[in-house]
Amino acid sequence: MTKFDKVVISGVGLIGGSFARALKQAGAVRTVVGLGRSRTSLERARELGIIDAIGDDVAEAVKGADLVLLAAPVAQTGPILSSLLPHLEPHTVVTDAGSTKTDVTEAARKVLGSRISQFVPGHPIAGRETNGPDAAIPDLYRGKKVVLTPVPENSAADVERVAEAWRLCGAIIHRLSPQEHDKVFASVSHLPHLLAFALVDDIARKPHADLLFQYAASGFRDFTRIAGSSPEMWRDISLANQEALLAELDAYMAQLAAVRAQLAAGDGKGLEAVYSNAREARERWIAAIETAEAPPPKDLAE
Numbered sequence: 001m002t003k004f005d006k007v008v009i010s011g012v013g014l015i016g017g018s019f020a021r022a023l024k025q026a027g028a029v030r031t032v033v034g035l036g037r038s039r040t041s042l043e044r045a046r047e048l049g050i051i052d053a054i055g056d057d058v059a060e061a062v063k064g065a066d067l068v069l070l071a072a073p074v075a076q077t078g079p080i081l082s083s084l085l086p087h088l089e090p091h092t093v094v095t096d097a098g099s100t101k102t103d104v105t106e107a108a109r110k111v112l113g114s115r116i117s118q119f120v121p122g123h124p125i126a127g128r129e130t131n132g133p134d135a136a137i138p139d140l141y142r143g144k145k146v147v148l149t150p151v152p153e154n155s156a157a158d159v160e161r162v163a164e165a166w167r168l169c170g171a172i173i174h175r176l177s178p179q180e181h182d183k184v185f186a187s188v189s190h191l192p193h194l195l196a197f198a199l200v201d202d203i204a205r206k207p208h209a210d211l212l213f214q215y216a217a218s219g220f221r222d223f224t225r226i227a228g229s230s231p232e233m234w235r236d237i238s239l240a241n242q243e244a245l246l247a248e249l250d251a252y253m254a255q256l257a258a259v260r261a262q263l264a265a266g267d268g269k270g271l272e273a274v275y276s277n278a279r280e281a282r283e284r285w286i287a288a289i290e291t292a293e294a295p296p297p298k299d300l301a302e
């Protein structure tokens, strides 16, 4: 069942590589061509069987492509689209996997002009702290959400084409506006990453850091897992979503100030109320996510 004759991936790391692997596993693509910044990394992707060919020449790479996925750090969106535009055929649908959507859509609009209709912005809500082609796995998106934030100029058919590709990877399609998207993910993704990076950085800079790390255990490991993520990627996400992230950070700092006051006052009842509310909310969230993200059987996604 070949749905896509040729798919081009610009940025063959965890996200782009997993997309290619998933489409290949579903038997849904004939050829995957990789574009990228690092030749070594593209060669590794080819060696791993993630891509079939390295796009040495952009014009040749995008010629006859059904679908192009941008999966590089979000600040690369404009430059990558500029390089693709002169060679982009009218039938080719372009999408992206960037973690922010307002900046990506603005960059795409600026570069593509009237051809913005060919760009359907998207974001898979799945990932890990590892990066590069070696981290790519075919089941990364199985049972996970993909948020599409289409622009008014997109045709229903092009949006459906992108949705279909993600469904073939096992994902479930949701839709938000770019602004709604960026507010939501500032809260539940971008802020936790900033906090994890800041905490580990803070501890690492203490004079007795070695002693502290020697005794840090599973609680610390769980809280800071995401501080193992790509600094370049998270720099771009933080700056791209600066306004919403600052708003979430301010709200969190107010919460910390309130909790600090309870601690300083020895207000055990107050602290326990915060901890209980958090634990209950987390339990409800885990139960809901386990129901919603129960992976569909492989043949249903195909």
Ligand SMILES: NC(=O)c1ccc[n+]([C@@H]2O[C@H](COP(=O)([O-])OP(=O)(O)OC[C@H]3O[C@@H](n4cnc5c(N)ncnc54)[C@H](O)[C@@H]3O)[C@@H](O)[C@H]2O)c1
Binding pocket: 010, 011, 012, 013, 014, 015, 016, 035, 036, 037, 038, 041, 071, 072, 073, 074, 076, 079, 080, 097, 098, 099, 100, 123, 124, 125, 126, 127, 128, 129, 130, 131, 132, 133, 230, 233, 237
């Ligand atoms: N890691 C996650 O958990 C996650 C989840 C969802 C979405 N995303 C988004 O997906 C995108 C890719 O993230 P990733 O985790 O796969 O990172 P990654 O580091 O594994 O892969 C990114 C790839 O892009 C390449 N690249 C960098 N600049 C480029 C350029 N100018 N042109 C072409 N390729 C370029 C890099 O060489 C690398 O191979 C980012 O926009 C990120 O915000 C990440």
Ligand SMILES: O=C(O)C(=O)C[C@]1(C(=O)O)C=C[C@@H](O)C=C1
Binding pocket: 098, 099, 124, 125, 126, 127, 128, 129, 188, 189, 190, 226, 229
């Ligand atoms: O699991 C992880 O390591 C992730 O960070 C994945 C995660 C997140 O949940 O925040 C990170 C960035 C994305 O854009 C989507 C998903």
